[in-house]
Amino acid sequence: MRYFDEIRLGEVLTLGPRQITVEDSLRFCNEFDRLPFHLDRAHAKQSIYGQLIASGLHTLSLTASIVVDGFLVHTSMTGASGMESVRWHRPVTLPNQLSVRVTVVEKSPPKVGKSYGVLKCKLETLGQDDNLVMSATVDYLLGSKA
Numbered sequence: 001m002r003y004f005d006e007i008r009l010g011e012v013l014t015l016g017p018r019q020i021t022v023e024d025s026l027r028f029c030n031e032f033d034r035l036p037f038h039l040d041r042a043h044a045k046q047s048i049y050g051q052l053i054a055s056g057l058h059t060l061s062l063t064a065s066i067v068v069d070g071f072l073v074h075t076s077m078t079g080a081s082g083m084e085s086v087r088w089h090r091p092v093t094l095p096n097q098l099s100v101r102v103t104v105v106e107k108s109p110p111k112v113g114k115s116y117g118v119l120k121c122k123l124e125t126l127g128q129d130d131n132l133v134m135s136a137t138v139d140y141l142l143g144s145k146a
Contacts, residue, residue, distance in 0.1 A: 002076070003076045003142065004076065004145075005117075005144055005146060006145075007107070007119060008104065009104055009107050010103070010104060011103070011104045012101060012102065012103045012104075013071055014099060014101050015066050015069075015070030015071060016066045016070065016097070016099035017097035017099045017128070018066050018097065018098050018099075019096075019097050020062060020096050020097070020098060022052060025038065025052065025054045025055065025058060028057075028061070029055050032057055033056075033057050033058065035055075038052065038053065039052075051094075053092055053093060053094065054091070054092035056134070059092050059125060060134065062125075063136070066099070067123060076144075077140055078116050078141045078142070080139060080140050081118065081139045082139045083137065083138045083139075085135070085136060086134070086135075087134065087135050087136070088134050089131075089135065090127075090132070091133075092133050093127075096127050098127060098128075098133070100123055100124065100125050102122070103121065103122045104121055105122050106118075107119055107120075109144070110146070115143055116141045116142055116144060117144050118142075119140045120137060120138070121139075123135060
């Protein structure tokens with residue numbers, strides 16, 4: 001298990017890849033994002049995308065899952081205090097494989113009386129062609145050994 005104190009400022013991790021299929025996308029969108037260009041091939045073909053694409057919310061959820069499985073479950077993470085600057089840079093075409101580059105951009109040590117510090121991490125989600133599809137910044141709360 002890695003603690004707040006053991007993670008370096010500037011550390012970069014590349015996690016994944018995780019496959020996303022048309023079926024995965026349709027399942028997610030039928031429940032959470034029923035926009036026609038995510039669900040109907042004919043409508044999607046007439047859209048600005050020209051084909052079915054994954055929901056941005058699905059991309060965000062997969063990004064979180066990749067980061068949890070590849071990094072956070074191996075740390076003393078106790079929660080997150082915020083996410084900012086979420087951007088979708090290009091559509092995720094289907095099928096695809098997503099990877100996430102995690103960069104530790106800031107460390108805030110534990111405040112008096114607190115047992116955790118804050119890691120600010122930049123998340124960059126990459127498609128199978130290594131193009132940036134999404135980015136966000138997240139503040140993770142990690143337990144400290146000190």
